[in-house]
Amino acid sequence: MARAFLRRLLHTALLILALLTTAFAVAHLAPGDPLDRLAPTDLDAAGREALRGRLGLDRPLPEQYARWLGGVLHGDLGRSLENHRPVADLLVEALPRTLLLAGTAYAVHWLLALPLGVLLAARRGAWAVRLLDGVGLMLYSLPMFWLGLMGILIFARLLGWLPAGGMISPAAVLEGRTPPLDVLRHLILPAGLLGLATAAGSARYLRTSLLEALGSDYVLAARARGLSERAVLWRHALRNALLPLVTLVGLDLPALLGGSVVVETVFAWPGVGRLAVDAVFARDYPVVLAVTACSGVAVVLGNQLADLIYGRVDPRVRLDGERPR
Amino acid sequence: MNRPRLHVLHLGAAMLAAAVLAALAADLLSPAAPNALGDAASRLLPLGQGAGGLGTDVLGRDVLSRLLHGARTSLLVGLGSVALTLLLGGAVGLAAGLGPRWLDRLLMGFTDLLLAFPRLLLALLIVMLSEPSRLTVILVIGATGWMGTARLLRAEALGLREREFVLAARGLGLGPVRLALRHILPHVAPLLLTAAALRLGNAILLEAFLSYLGLGAQEPLVSWGAMIEHGRRHLLDAWWLSALPGLAITWTVLAANLLGDGLRDRWDPRAAGKEAP
Numbered sequence: 001m002a003r004a005f006l007r008r009l010l011h012t013a014l015l016i017l018a019l020l021t022t023a024f025a026v027a028h029l030a031p032g033d034p035l036d037r038l039a040p041t042d043l044d045a046a047g048r049e050a051l052r053g054r055l056g057l058d059r060p061l062p063e064q065y066a067r068w069l070g071g072v073l074h075g076d077l078g079r080s081l082e083n084h085r086p087v088a089d090l091l092v093e094a095l096p097r098t099l100l101l102a103g104t105a106y107a108v109h110w111l112l113a114l115p116l117g118v119l120l121a122a123r124r125g126a127w128a129v130r131l132l133d134g135v136g137l138m139l140y141s142l143p144m145f146w147l148g149l150m151g152i153l154i155f156a157r158l159l160g161w162l163p164a165g166g167m168i169s170p171a172a173v174l175e176g177r178t179p180p181l182d183v184l185r186h187l188i189l190p191a192g193l194l195g196l197a198t199a200a201g202s203a204r205y206l207r208t209s210l211l212e213a214l215g216s217d218y219v220l221a222a223r224a225r226g227l228s229e230r231a232v233l234w235r236h237a238l239r240n241a242l243l244p245l246v247t248l249v250g251l252d253l254p255a256l257l258g259g260s261v262v263v264e265t266v267f268a269w270p271g272v273g274r275l276a277v278d279a280v281f282a283r284d285y286p287v288v289l290a291v292t293a294c295s296g297v298a299v300v301l302g303n304q305l306a307d308l309i310y311g312r313v314d315p316r317v318r319l320d321g322e323r324p325r
Numbered sequence: 326m327n328r329p330r331l332h333v334l335h336l337g338a339a340m341l342a343a344a345v346l347a348a349l350a351a352d353l354l355s356p357a358a359p360n361a362l363g364d365a366a367s368r369l370l371p372l373g374q375g376a377g378g379l380g381t382d383v384l385g386r387d388v389l390s391r392l393l394h395g396a397r398t399s400l401l402v403g404l405g406s407v408a409l410t411l412l413l414g415g416a417v418g419l420a421a422g423l424g425p426r427w428l429d430r431l432l433m434g435f436t437d438l439l440l441a442f443p444r445l446l447l448a449l450l451i452v453m454l455s456e457p458s459r460l461t462v463i464l465v466i467g468a469t470g471w472m473g474t475a476r477l478l479r480a481e482a483l484g485l486r487e488r489e490f491v492l493a494a495r496g497l498g499l500g501p502v503r504l505a506l507r508h509i510l511p512h513v514a515p516l517l518l519t520a521a522a523l524r525l526g527n528a529i530l531l532e533a534f535l536s537y538l539g540l541g542a543q544e545p546l547v548s549w550g551a552m553i554e555h556g557r558r559h560l561l562d563a564w565w566l567s568a569l570p571g572l573a574i575t576w577t578v579l580a581a582n583l584l585g586d587g588l589r590d591r592w593d594p595r596a597a598g599k600e601a602p
Contacts, residue, residue, distance in 0.1 A: 015438075022438050027450055036456075137586065141526060141579040143533050146553055146571035149560070157561050258443035262534060276446060277538065280453045292450050296442040303441075 012304050016297050020072060023293035024065055027285065038081070038283045055081075072293070078286035082279070087290045090275060097167060098271030100183075101191055102260050106252070108195025109202060116199070117206025121214065122233055129207070136200025144197055144259060148266035151189050162189050165268035190267040194259050202248065209244055213237040246310045253302040257295050334587025337522075340580030348396035355390035360545050362386065369563050382555060382566055392573050394547040399577060402463050402542070403529040407521050409467025410528075414474025415517065419505045421475070422482025433479065436472045444469045448531065452540045459542035462535055466528050474520050481513045515592040522585035526578040533574050549574050 035057065039048050052058045056067060071078060077087035120129055156164035163169065163186050172182055213219060214237045222236045223229075261273030268274065272291055279287035347354065356376035363385020370381040377389025421432040439447070447469045455461050482505075485491055494508050535541040536550025544551075549570035556566025 143574050254443045258445040280449050292446040299441040
C-alpha cells in the first residue's frame, strides 16, 4: 500500500513537471515574436530591447525555461507586467473567490442532477427522458456568456431582484466590509448559471449508472428480501451508482474551470478566470501562463485525488500494483 | 426501439442546412450592406423597423444583414477549425493506434497532458501571443480541440489492427501510411463524421466567446459574438441587439449537436441501445 502510494506520488510529480513544460512550450512556441504583442506600439527599439531583457526573452529558450521552472517550483510565478505584483500573490487573492463560485456552482449542479437522475431512473418514462435530453441538449447548445447576459437583463436590469455583477455591493466596498448575505446575492446568478449549464449531462449519466445498478444481483437480492422499491432505489442502488460519479468529479474540473472563466467575465466576478481574461487584454503574459499552468496542475491533482477516493470507497478497486484477491 | 432517432438527424441536418444557406446567400438575402452606416434617424431602430425588420444597431447598421453575414464567420471558423481538428486528431490517433508501442505512449501521454488544461485558457494563452484574426481563431480552436478525436481514433485503430483484412494488407507489404488511409480510414469515417458534427457546436461556441472578448475575427468582418458585445452596452434600451445574435448562435450549435447525436445513434447502435433499459 505504502509502496503503491509512493509510486503514485512520483507519477503525479512527473505529470506535473510535464504539464508545466507543456504550458511553457505552448506560450513560447506560439508563432511570432511575443514582443510584437507585449510591447506598447509606441515603444522605440531601445525600449523594446530593454523590455526583452526585463522579461528575460533575450536569453536562449532552455535557459528561460530553467529559470521559469525553477521559480515555479519555489512558488515564484514571476511578476505581473501590468502592476508588478508577484503573480503568486494575485492568484492567492483570486483563488478563494473562484473556489466559492465554482464550489457553489458544483453544489447547484448536483442539487439539480441528483434528484433528476434518480427520478428518471425510477420512472423510466420515455417522455421524461426525452424531455430531459432535449433540455440538456438545449443548455449544452446555449452560449453561456450570452445566457449570463440575458440573466443580467432579466433578473438585474428589468426585475431588479439581483445585482448585475461583481462580488460585493459598492456601498459595502466603500465601507470595507464583506457582508456574507451581500456576497450570496451576488453569487446566485453566476453560480446558478454555471451549475445549471452542466447539470443535465450529469443527471443523464447518473440515470445510466442507476439503471445498471438496478439490474444487478444485489438489487435482486434486496427485492427478494421484500424491501420496498423506494428502499431498494435509495439505499441499495443509489449508493453503488454514486461510486463511479466520484471519478466524474475529477473529470468535471476542466469544464468547471473553463466555465468559471466565462461566467466570471460576464458577471465581473473577481476570481482567477477574470484575472486571466484581464491579463489577456493587458498582454500580461506571466499571469496568463501561470493561470493556465496552475489550472492544468489542479486538474491533474483533482483526478489523482478522485482515483484515490474511489479506491478507498470501492473495495473492488485498488491502487495499481495491488490486485484484489 | 431498433429504429434510430432519425428525426433528430433530419432536424439537425435541416437546421444546419438553413444556417449554411443563410451564410452562402448572405449577400443576396441581406436588405442592406452589413457595414453600411445609417444617419442619426436610423440608429437603434426597434424590432419591426429597419430594412430587415429586425431593427438597427447604434451605428444604424441593419441587424438582419449583420446576422446573415455573421453566419459566414461562425460557420467558416467552425468548419475550418473542425477540419483542422480531424486532420490533427486523425494523424495522431492513427499513428498512436497503428504505430509501435513507444510512439503510442508518447503521443497519448502528450494528448492526455493537453486535455488537463481547460481549453479556453489554452486558447486565450495562444490568442494573446498572436494577432487576433479569423485565421488565428481557426488555428487556435483547431489546435486546442483535436485531443478527443485522437483518443477516439486510436481506440478504433487498436481494435482494427489485428483484424484479418488489416493483417492481409500488411502481409502484402502495404506501408503504414497507405494502410491507414486505404483500410483503416474508411472504417472509421462514420465515427469521424459524428465526431466532426459534435465538435462543430463546441467550436462555434468558442469562436463566439473569443469574438465577444474582441479576440476573434476583426471588423469589417461581422461575428455574432462581437455583435453581442456591442449590444451589451444597450441591454436595457435595445435588448434585441444582444438577444438575436445569441439566438443565431444557439440555432447553429443546436443544429450541429442534433446532427451529431443523430449520427451517433445511427452509426453506433450500442450508444443508442444503452439508453433503453
